[in-house]
Amino acid sequence: MTKLVQAVLAVAAMTSCETLGSVQGSSETVRALSSWTQVSEALVSGVADVDELREALLPLAKASHASYAGDVGEDIGQDFALVARETPEDGMNALAYLAPDARVIVAFRGTTSESDDCADVLLFTPEKPLPESCEKYSNYTLDYVSRASEFVHEAISAAATSPAAEASDKDEKEALDVVFTGHSLGASLAQLMALSYHASGMDNVQFRAIAFAPAGVKEIAERDGFPTDDAKKVAAVIVNPFDPVYTTTERTEIGRVCKFQSISEPLMCRCCKSLEDKRRLLEGQQEISMSLCCRVCFAKAHRFPNYMEALTAMEEDPDCK
Template sequence: TNVRKQNTYNYNSISYKEAVQPVAEMTKLSYTGNVLEPVPGFSLVEAMLPKNGLNALVYISDSISLSLGGETGLRNSNVNKSGIVIAFRGTTTNSDRCADFLLWKVDQKLPLWCSMFNRRTLNYTATALELVRRVKQKYPGIPILYTGHSLGAALAEMLSLASNGSSPSLCFASGGAKGPSSRFNLLTKSSDITCSVQIVNPWDPIVHFSMDDQIGYMCVYHNVSEPKPCAKCFQQGRASIPCEECFNDAHKYINYLHLLNRNDTPTCFLKTENNLRSAFSVQQDTVKS
């Protein structure tokens, strides 16, 4: 394995980049909607690309094999030969932004302009669950891996929790799945958070402000230069102007593609109540020193 921390997260017989690159490409294509662009070793079998509502791509693979590890031993979930990967798009359209409200801002009223969409359109959780049901019906018994970025990452994690450990997620910069999963009754005593893994930029404001909502394994890159607006963003709060700039410099998906092009690998650990904050502090101290 190329991942630094033993017995927390490792890939079985393939390198870090070999494992992450295909799902990173699928996540990119979930944003661009370019269904003609190939992902080596995979075939696109379904594209759900409505103008309003959840967007997702479904791929089938004959080569990928992932092994997600837990602190008490490996918990294997292999996606091989006929394995399926479902990539969910992150926040892009106005309907996505309204769906964000329903997932994370339950104490706030929906913006008035969200009334242009019906609740069925904005219930991305139900739509994602229906997509999974349809895929399982079409491809019975074939294991599924979920991926995505931001909103898409949170949905991937929620579905992984709903699978009770049978379908892992490998995603990027989740907005946090703990609260939404609880509200949608997807987080139960049998949910296996060790099957959820996400790649994280330590300066990402979306992750920074949702630490209490994060679950599973966090794979944090080190020696990442702090974007100038992010310090003020973290001081002034997520509604501040610096946070908009920090969002562009650290959260947008292009930043994660840049991280994957580096030669190093992130350090991964199972998120507990406080160790995510500690990991971010270590990263920040390392960069500043």
């Protein structure tokens, strides 16, 4: 991962924990897009009804918001109810929700804390030494992939034994319909979990990832042996095309990449892009990647409230590749 990405992820701790803003949107049940596979296919098709698509995606955004805010009582709409939570002060955080039709949302939190920063280093740049400030955390705490996988097992167990799942009218092969979501670091974890669990062939469960603004995980998947053959089938990510996390890790995205349209490029993102190009010629000058331009661009284009605003204001389908 480039030094610019390292710097961008470092800024996450300073900006993501700011007030996330209000979450708006209808809570009416989506009828036409009744499974996460249908939502994913509608998203990447580029021809879905935009209002219907927005309505289908809003619970994912609201669950991502709740994971940041730590609000386990937040109503994410469509009759989803919280069935599992992992919210330690330090370490991987996630929430799981179940709807009466046996749809499940597992939302992973993005970078907000010092332990998240340390986990970012281990996950994205394991060749780098951990900062001294990370020594207080155990290897167990900082192994976010393993903790995420454990939470998924817990969430599936909780959902499968709930009255909603037992009363589901879905056929036997699709008894639980699971989507992984999140923003930033959370979105990266969502993709890795989708790759892992889709390949596991777990009975009576299907898995997808639909997430927001991840850092690319291709290098992680290759390094740690995650199966990627079906990546474009099981994972779709939604990005602001000017988000510096996306622009610096675009080559390592593995699933379908869906860009919000009709978004103006923040002026500071033009500056950040220019400095990124310069950095490629002047390798090793970390002060370039820590520039004010990139910090402001991060705040304008990567922070979660900007994604929520773009989703609620979306007037045309994202452009997916």
